[in-house]
Structure formats: C-alpha cells, structure tokens
Amino acid sequence: MATRKIVLHFPPSIVNKPLIYKLTKEYDIEFNILKASISPEEEGLLVLELNGETTKLNNAIKFLEKENIKIQSLDQDIIHNLEKCTHCGLCVPICPTFAFEKNPVTHEINFIKEKCIACEFCVKVCPYDALTVNFAV
Amino acid sequence: MAKSIQEINEKIKKRKAVVVTAEEMIEIVREKGESQAAKEVDVVTTGTFGPMCSSGAYINIGHSKPKIKIGGGKVYLNSVETYPGFAAVDIYIGATALPPDDPRNKIYPGEFRYGGGHVIEDFVSGKDIVLTANAYGTDCYPRKELKTYINIKDVNEAVLFNPRNAYQNYNVAVNLSDKIIYTYMGTLKPRLGNANYCSAGQLSPLLKDPHYKTIGIGTRIFLGGGVGYVAWWGTQHNPGVKRAVNGTPLSPAGTLAVIGDLKQMSSNWLKGTSMLGYGVTLTVGIGIPIPVLNEEIAYYTAIKDEDIYTQIVDYSKAYPEGIPEIIGSVNYAQLRSGKIKIDGKEVPTGALSSYAKAREIATILKDWIQSGKFLLTEYVEKLPSSDSEYKFKPLNLREI
Numbered sequence: 001m002a003t004r005k006i007v008l009h010f011p012p013s014i015v016n017k018p019l020i021y022k023l024t025k026e027y028d029i030e031f032n033i034l035k036a037s038i039s040p041e042e043e044g045l046l047v048l049e050l051n052g053e054t055t056k057l058n059n060a061i062k063f064l065e066k067e068n069i070k071i072q073s074l075d076q077d078i079i080h081n082l083e084k085c086t087h088c089g090l091c092v093p094i095c096p097t098f099a100f101e102k103n104p105v106t107h108e109i110n111f112i113k114e115k116c117i118a119c120e121f122c123v124k125v126c127p128y129d130a131l132t133v134n135f136a137v
Numbered sequence: 138m139a140k141s142i143q144e145i146n147e148k149i150k151k152r153k154a155v156v157v158t159a160e161e162m163i164e165i166v167r168e169k170g171e172s173q174a175a176k177e178v179d180v181v182t183t184g185t186f187g188p189m190c191s192s193g194a195y196i197n198i199g200h201s202k203p204k205i206k207i208g209g210g211k212v213y214l215n216s217v218e219t220y221p222g223f224a225a226v227d228i229y230i231g232a233t234a235l236p237p238d239d240p241r242n243k244i245y246p247g248e249f250r251y252g253g254g255h256v257i258e259d260f261v262s263g264k265d266i267v268l269t270a271n272a273y274g275t276d277c278y279p280r281k282e283l284k285t286y287i288n289i290k291d292v293n294e295a296v297l298f299n300p301r302n303a304y305q306n307y308n309v310a311v312n313l314s315d316k317i318i319y320t321y322m323g324t325l326k327p328r329l330g331n332a333n334y335c336s337a338g339q340l341s342p343l344l345k346d347p348h349y350k351t352i353g354i355g356t357r358i359f360l361g362g363g364v365g366y367v368a369w370w371g372t373q374h375n376p377g378v379k380r381a382v383n384g385t386p387l388s389p390a391g392t393l394a395v396i397g398d399l400k401q402m403s404s405n406w407l408k409g410t411s412m413l414g415y416g417v418t419l420t421v422g423i424g425i426p427i428p429v430l431n432e433e434i435a436y437y438t439a440i441k442d443e444d445i446y447t448q449i450v451d452y453s454k455a456y457p458e459g460i461p462e463i464i465g466s467v468n469y470a471q472l473r474s475g476k477i478k479i480d481g482k483e484v485p486t487g488a489l490s491s492y493a494k495a496r497e498i499a500t501i502l503k504d505w506i507q508s509g510k511f512l513l514t515e516y517v518e519k520l521p522s523s524d525s526e527y528k529f530k531p532l533n534l535r536e537i
Contacts, residue, residue: 086186086408086420087493090323092475093331093485102475107492124248125324127188127410127420127489 002054005034005074005117008064010044019067020046027060028052034117035096047074047117076118077134080111084130091122091131139431145179146512154179156426156506158499159340159438166439175435180506180513183345184359184424184498185337187490188410190321191301191372192419193231194257194399197293198268200226201285205270206278212270214256214287221270225278229298230256232419246319246414254419255409257297260289261361262404295399297361297407301371303423305343305391306447309334309467309486311479314453319414323487325452329479332449333487337495338469339442342425343391347384347437348523349376351427353516358395359424359502362406364511365397367425370520375529383440387466388448391520395423406498422494424502428513442469449479459531 023029035047050057065071078099087108092100099115100122102108122131148154155178157165162181166174204225212221212228216236220229234253241247260266270283289295310322310333318325323333338344346352356367371392378386406422429435448463455462467477472486505511521527 086491088187088491089488090333091487093333093487094324094326107473107496124246124413127412127418128408129250129411 001051002057004050004057004061006048006050006061007072007074008044008046008048009070009072010046011068012043014068017067019064019069020048022063023050023060027056027063029057029060035119047119074118077113078111078116078118078120078123079132079134080109081130081132084128085109086128086130088127091126094121094125096121140179140428141430142428142513142515145428148179149506149509149512152507152509154506156180156182156503158496158503159183159345160496160499162435162438163339163441166435171432171435171439174439175429175432178429178435180503181345181427181429181438182424182499182502182506183337183340183342183427184422184495184500184502185303185341185490186406186422186494186498187335187337187420188321188412188418189299189302189304189421190233190418192257192297192299192421193229193253194260194295194297195227195229196260196287196295198226198228198287199291199293201280201283203280204278205272205280205283206275207270207272207283210270210272212268214266214268215251215259216267216269217251217253217256219253232257233416235417241416242414246324247416248413249411249415249417252409252411252417254417257399257419258404258407258409260295261399261402261407263289289400296396297365297399297402298368298394298396299421300394301373301392302395302421303342303371303393303425304336304389305341305347306386306445307335307389308456309447309449309472309477310452310456311449311464311484312453313451313464318453319412320452320456321412321415321418322452323489324413329482329484331487332472332477332479332484333489334447334469334472335489336447336469337490337492338445338473339440340492340495340499342423342427343393344385344445345438345440346425346427346434347380347386347440349391349520350434350437351430351516352393352425353519355514355517356425357511357514358397358426359422359498359505360395360397360402361399361422362403363397363399363401365395365423366514367393367516368396369394373529374521374527376521376523376525377528380523381444381446383444384437385440385445387446393423393520422498424498426502426506426511426513442473443471445469447472
C-alpha cells in the first residue's frame with residue numbers, strides 16, 4: 001500500500017465526467033479530498049490524498065493523465081520557521097484547511113502539517129517571512 | 138493609602154518592590170479586591186508587540202574625508218530611500234520607505250519584501266548596511282558621491298524616534314465586498330471571511346491607564362528591547378472618543394510618540410514587516426510600567442479583555458472612503474477566542490499584534506524593575522486627556 005498527495009488541474013471540458021468515481025471502482029483506490037474548487041467556466045482544481053496498492057496507484061494516475069488532467073505531485077512542504085514567527089496569528093483565519101491553531105494558554109501558533117495542502121496562501125500573507133516553501137522531490 | 142513614585146523607587150532600589158504583569162494583576166484584584174491589591178502591589182507592567190507604521194530612526198553617519206553635505210541630496214540604505222533633509226550627515230529612515238525600484242502594487246498584490254522596517258531590523262542586529270548618497274557639492278562640503286558600508290557600532294547616534302505608536306485600542310477590520318482585499322490590517326477575505334484585530338487588549342499599555350494618570354511625557358519605558366521614553370503624545374492622538382464605564386475607549390484613541398537609543402535595542406523587538414498588497418512597516422515592542430499609586434489605578438490595571446470593547450469596521454468601503462460607519466462591537470475575550478459573530482455569521486479572527494510577545498515584554502520589564510535596574514519616572518507633562526479639547530481632525534481639502 002502507498003499514499004500519495006496529488007493536485008489535479010481539470011480543463012473546463014471534463015469537469016462533468018465522473019473520473020474520481022472510477023479511481024475507486026476500477027483501481028481500488030481510497031481517496032480523501034483535501035481541497036476542491038471547480039467552476040464550469042474555469043479550470044477545476046482538486047487536491048487528493050490517494051491510498052492504494054502501488055501498481056494500481058500508478059495505473060490510476062496514468063488513467064487520469066490520459067483524460068487530459070494535469071497532475072502535480074504535492075511533494076512541497078510549508079515550513080514554519082519558529083525563529084521568525086512572532087505568533088501574531090494573521091495566518092490562522094487565512095488557511096483554507098485550518099492548519100494553524102493558536103494555543104489558548106500560551107497564545108503561540110501551532111502548525112499542523114497533516115492538515116496543510118501547500119496552497120501557499122499563508123506564505124504570501126505572513127508579514128515576517130516565517131512560512132516558506134520547501135521543495136522536496 | 139496612596140503611594141508616591143519616589144516611595145516605589147526606594148523600594149525598587151532595595152529590591153523590595155512588588156512588581157506584577159497586567160495579567161497577574163487581573164488575578165490579584167479578582168481574589169483580593171482593588172483596595173488590598175493597591176496596598177500589596179507597587180508596579181504593574183504592560184506590553185505590546187504589533188506593526189506600528191509611524192516609526193523610524195535617525196542616524197548621524199559621521200563625516201567623510203573630504204566632507205559631503207547630504208542634506209538636499211539623495212541617500213539610500215540597502216537601496217531603501219531615506220530622508221536626508223537635515224544638515225550634513227543626519228538621515229531619517231522611515232519604517233514604510235521602499236527602494237525606488239520596488240514594483241509596489243504594479244504586480245498586484247505587491248509583496249513588499251524589503252523596506253525601511255527591514256533596514257532598521259538589519260541595522261539594529263549589527264549587520265553592515267550599504268549607504269549610497271548623491272549631493273550637489275558646496276565649497277565647505279565638496280564631495281558629491283558616497284558609497285560605503287555603515288554599521289550601528291560605528292555611527293555617532295542611532296536613535297529610534299516613532300511619531301505614533303502604542304495605539305490605545307484599534308479597529309477590527311472586515312471585508313463586506315465580494316472580492317479579496319489587501320490592507321494594513323492584513324488580507325481580508327470577501328463577505329466577512331475573516332476579522333482581523335490589532336491590540337494586546339488587557340496587556341496593552343494605554344488600555345491599562347485609560348485616562349493617562351501615570352503615563353505622560355517623559356515616562357521611561359521598554360522600547361525595542363532597550364530603554365526609551367515617551368517623547369510626546371503621538372500623532373492622531375484622539376482622547377475624546379466614546380468610552381466605556383471603566384474608562385477604556387470604544388474605538389482607537391490615545392497614541393504615543395516614543396524615543397530611545399537604537400544601539401541598546403534588539404532585532405527581537407524591532408521586526409521588518411511585509412504586508413501583502415499594502416507595504417512594509419516595523420513591528421515594535423513596547424512595555425510601560427504603571428505605578429499603583431492608589432485604588433483607582435489598581436482598578437484600571439486590572440481591566441480584563443472581556444471588559445475592553447472595540448468597533449468592527451468594513452475596510453472595503455467605510456474605512457477607505459472615510460464613512461463613519463460601524464458594523465458592530467466586540468470585546469477582546471471574544472476576539473481572542475478565535476471567532477466572533479457578525480450579523481449571525483461566525484467569522485474567524487486573526488491578530489496582527491502578538492499576545493505571546495506582549496506577555497514576554499511585560500515579563501522582561503517586570504524582571505528589569507525587580508532587579509533594581511529600571512526606576513520609574515514621574516511624567517513632566519500630562520498627555521491631552523479625554524476632558525481636554527484635543528481632537529483628531531480630518532484634512533480639509535481646499536481649492537487652489
């Protein structure tokens with residue numbers, strides 16, 4: 001069994017196809033939707049965590065690519081640099097997946113990496129350059 | 138039984154003064170009441186650490202051989218524009234200054250990664266800073282160009298002098314429009330996507346002395362990790378706003394101009410700050426001791442977050458257009474809980490002012506006083522108070 005996080009970019013023409021359903025039905029993949037934004041006029045975006053047997057997982061990704069979906073591997077991490085962080089909390093309401101929490105006692109910011117989808121919104125918003133992107137391949 | 142500042146200072150010198158932070162004072166008053174707290178406690182320390190745009194430093198760089206008069210010329214520190222309109226070698230670097238070639242908001246929203254606030258942070262941390270200057274040359278100051286490194290330990294004077302800091306309360310910023318906006322209160326998501334606030338609340342200096350009974354011109358303070366002073370009331374000082382029964386203002390009110398030796402300060406407490414789509418600024422750490430002279434001051438120093446209210450303002454329309462429209466009112470306990478209710482909608486809150494760092498400043502100042510190295514001062518002049526006529530006026534636009 002393997003786990004992969006991927007970002008799917010859909011062209012507008014195929015947003016109506018039941019592609020994700022096929023991942024489960026035909027490739028036996030468990031999936032977890034981390035982020036989705038699909039509108040009919042624009043390109044759709046979907047961030048998925050996939051769980052499945054390695055060969056099946058690779059075949060599933062090949063299938064998606066054949067359907068004209070651009071796949072980007074989510075192997076970049078956001079790093080929370082505690083030397084630079086002032087624990088202000090500007091990042092907290094900005095994060096779409098609630099990956100930042102303020103400790104109610106210490107008032108310090110905790111970054112919950114498991115919740116992060118590396119959308120990089122916080123990187124731009126942080127006034128102190130305390131959130132950076134780490135490209136691990 | 139009232140105490141005097143001299144009596145408290147005698148106790149500080151003997152290391153017998155009872156010093157507590159504003160958070161600790163809240164607990165003491167809750168348990169024992171104001172009367173007993175006023176007897177037991179001598180000093181309450183406060184703190185705040187947030188972006189304060191009206192900040193900067195003046196520096197005397199020393200004379201070169203041959204000499205140059207940069208007044209009337211152009212001077213840059215690490216490519217950031219400074220103000221040289223003084224004599225021969227004095228400059229002022231403002232927190233929001235930018236390099237001339239920064240794209241600003243041409244690529245919207247601009248990132249503003251380096252500016253005056255960052256120069257101040259780098260300079261105070263002891264890094265070499267590139268100074269470039271152009272001047273017109275005179276008989277007594279013949280040099281026309283200068284390019285060199287400067288370092289804080291070599292310059293004559295380096296003085297932090299901030300015209301407006303330590304706001305007594307501040308707005309909660311929201312966005313009622315349908316598009317994202319980028320403000321000095323942070324990035325605001327559309328349709329009440331978030332609510333950003335900027336005050337240390339129950340730790341904030343001027344909220345613990347709401348009528349300026351002890352904080353005035355000449356008050357010795359913690360400034361940027363060193364010792365500073367209240368130089369004057371701050372610009373836009375506005376003491377006459379509506380106040381709660383406990384004396385705290387319900388909207389932004391008093392401000393302080395502060396000054397101190399930059400050479401004593403630290404980059405832990407002066408941080409260059411980039412606000413997406415807005416610009417650069419400086420995050421400043423300030424702590425002010427409040428002598429507990431009587432029961433009334435004990436009462437003020439124990440005001441809690443839940444009893445300090447502020448106004449919610451729409452930064453997509455009301456704020457930029459100067460419309461005095463308020464969406465609602467919330468207290469700092471609600472803001473600090475992480476979400477507030479506006480028109481029945483739950484809105485997540487974000488802070489610009491670090492409560493954790495404010496607490497650290499109040500604790501450092503407490504240690505300084507307890508160890509006998511920081512004595513309290515009497516103010517030499519009062520700040521304009523709520524019963525004065527002093528007011529914050531808009532600009533009256535006139536035809537030319």
